[in-house]
Amino acid sequence: MTRNLQVHAAMEHFDIVLALVRAALESRSPRASHQVERLRDAIAATNKDQAAKLSRLLSATERKQDLEPLSIDEMRASAKLARGYLPGEILTKNTAVPRDKETSAPLVRIRFPDEARTVAPVLVPAMQEAIADLLHEWNRLDQLQRYGAIPNTRCLLYGPPGVGKTELARYIARQVDLPCVEVRLDGLVSSFLGTTARNIGALFEFANRYRCVLFLDEFDAIAKARDDIHELGEIKRVVNTLLQCLDDREGKGFTLAATNHEHLLDSAVWRRFDARIEVPKPDEDARARLITRFFPPLDLSKEAIVFLIWLTQGLSGADIAGMARTVKRHLALHSDGADGAVRPDELLAALRRFVVLNTRQFAPDQVGAVTGPRTALTAALEVAGLNQIQCAEFLGVSQSTVSRSSRKSPRQGTKQEKANGHE
Ligand SMILES: Nc1ncnc2c1ncn2[C@@H]1O[C@H](COP(=O)(O)OP(=O)(O)OP(=O)(O)O)[C@@H](O)[C@H]1O
Ligand SMILES: [Mg+2]
Structure with a gap:
């Protein structure tokens, strides 16, 4: 079955798909949103109405995430x-x-x-x-x-x-x-x-x-x-x-x-x-919102955000604000900033600066991901939830390079992820 036919078969039962999407979005997990966005993009060419319904659900979820100020x-x-x-x-x-x-x-x-x-x-x-x-x-x-x-x-x-x-x-x-x-x-x-x-x-x-x-x-x-x-x-x-x-x-x-x-x-x-x-430390979803609050006007890719959500595990909101400030300062001084989008290598260099100066706030695999060998970073990107195609895109290498380095380095979840069953 071709990819389009598969999408078509699934969309015949769109009401069931929609119910599944609603249930997944209720978890408020950025990964769930990410997968729903992929589904929307996949069906956009064949069924605009259904794609629009998914977009509406996604934006309704985003709106719900902020504590609505009183009118x-x-x-x-x-x-x-x-x-x-x-x-x-x-x-x-x-x-x-x-x-x-x-x-x-x-x-x-x-x-x-x-x-x-x-x-x-x-x-x-x-x-x-x-x-x-x-x-x-x-x-x-x-x-x-x-x-x-x-x-x-x-x-x-x-x-x-x-x-x-x-x-x-x-x-x-x-x-x-x-x-x-x-x-x-x-x-x-x-x-x-x-x-x-x-x-x-x-x-x-x-x-x-x-x-x-x-x-x-x-x-x-x-x-x-x-x-x-x-x-x-x-x-x-x-x-x-x-x-x-x-x-x-x-x-x-x-x-x-x-x-x-x-x-x-x-x-x-x-x-x-x-x-x-x-008032606890931010969970995965709250970190995603803190990142999208503090990092703009930097234009981060979806993959970079998923990686940052993983890298900021265990950090407070103030730490994430501090990280964003360091990254901005670093990019302002070192990036060529040609098209406004942040290149992964520049982002990683800026994050390395922050992690090295604040090592105690990070778990060893978080430190390793930005300061260690490429295999540690690949493993971290996969634990963060990126597939091999996305990892390759983020790292600017081929998918076979990613799959070779991921064979060399077994996936490791952080302690918190293991406890949460996120692996
Ligand atoms: N949950 C959050 N939402 C938005 N911004 C946050 C959040 N947590 C921290 N920050 C950022 O960190 C800064 C410091 O937060 P704040 O002073 O309120 O923390 P605190 O819990 O009172 O810390 P302390 O215990 O040290 O007094 C805020 O100005 C804000 O920029
Ligand atoms: Mg205070």
Whole structure:
């Protein structure tokens, strides 16, 4: 059977194919999207309607992947509800901020909704749901009140460094259209130890007076300082003040806290938060979205993106942003940039630079893929999900060269892939 006839036979049962495609795209795996794109391209010549249906499904999947920001109307409505529910005065750009009495340094930084970015951070699906639920609750305060329910107004975001916790907290504040009163507790504890308890009292008093979201960043700073034996008495006072302030804030406004050392938090502090949301490192799908967010305007091929998704396994969003910056810098200085498209050899040279400078963040096979022999790279490309034709295209060699080097080097999955059964 020729290739066209095969495609034709499969497309006779297009409704079944479509159902399969839908199921595959629900996994949100970039590989599934890639295969659906191949199918679409294969049938485009013989059946434009069916190809168009596949294109629509693909773009609907892409749209779903980003946490939809609330519409302006929804935000206005929610702000009105929040204003109705929350007591307090309106915080304006002219409001005087609380300051440390001795140094007169400001204790908080205020971000007004019109100053903040509205782009949602890239989140894994479970997180998107958790945040959507939280926002839904915060935006439906009146309905909760009708049933006498107390809204969940205290939320702790925790997870490894650089995964977007700070960004997410600012985004949440923006979505409820309230100013975000931001304080870094590490700064507060280190520069004002001795007056920390008083400063914490002052900043809560300020946040309770105005309608706002209070965001306590680097929340573990207090727990960490407790290890300092000389300051034990003072830290106990600070923790007690913090617990008291968190309790008193109930019903007065939203409180967000972020930490990457949740294990250091006192269980009494931990319990004060009704929602505790873990922000994990990005999964395969989230990495794909981070790559397409941070690498433009570089024009990467599909194969390069699939390879980058594999290479960034284990990295945080901040790491991927850093990688994109390094690659851009390197290409700006070393690429001839004739047609705008990034050549694989130039991309690999730029990635080598980043990997060598950040070796600890990578698994040995990831380091090997960009710094080792060609066989290691070929093996990695195959593990990443490229077939031999795509590998050959990416490497600019013949398919038989790829198949020879892939015979020399048995495929190796990374530990995480083996655990996920991705091999
Ligand atoms: N999930 C993400 N979506 C989009 N951008 C991200 C994401 N994670 C990290 N970034 C990028 O990394 C930068 C740093 O993120 P952020 O400061 O929010 O991380 P964090 O989790 O608060 O880190 P830390 O624990 O070190 O405070 C962001 O400005 C953004 O450019
Ligand atoms: Mg942070």
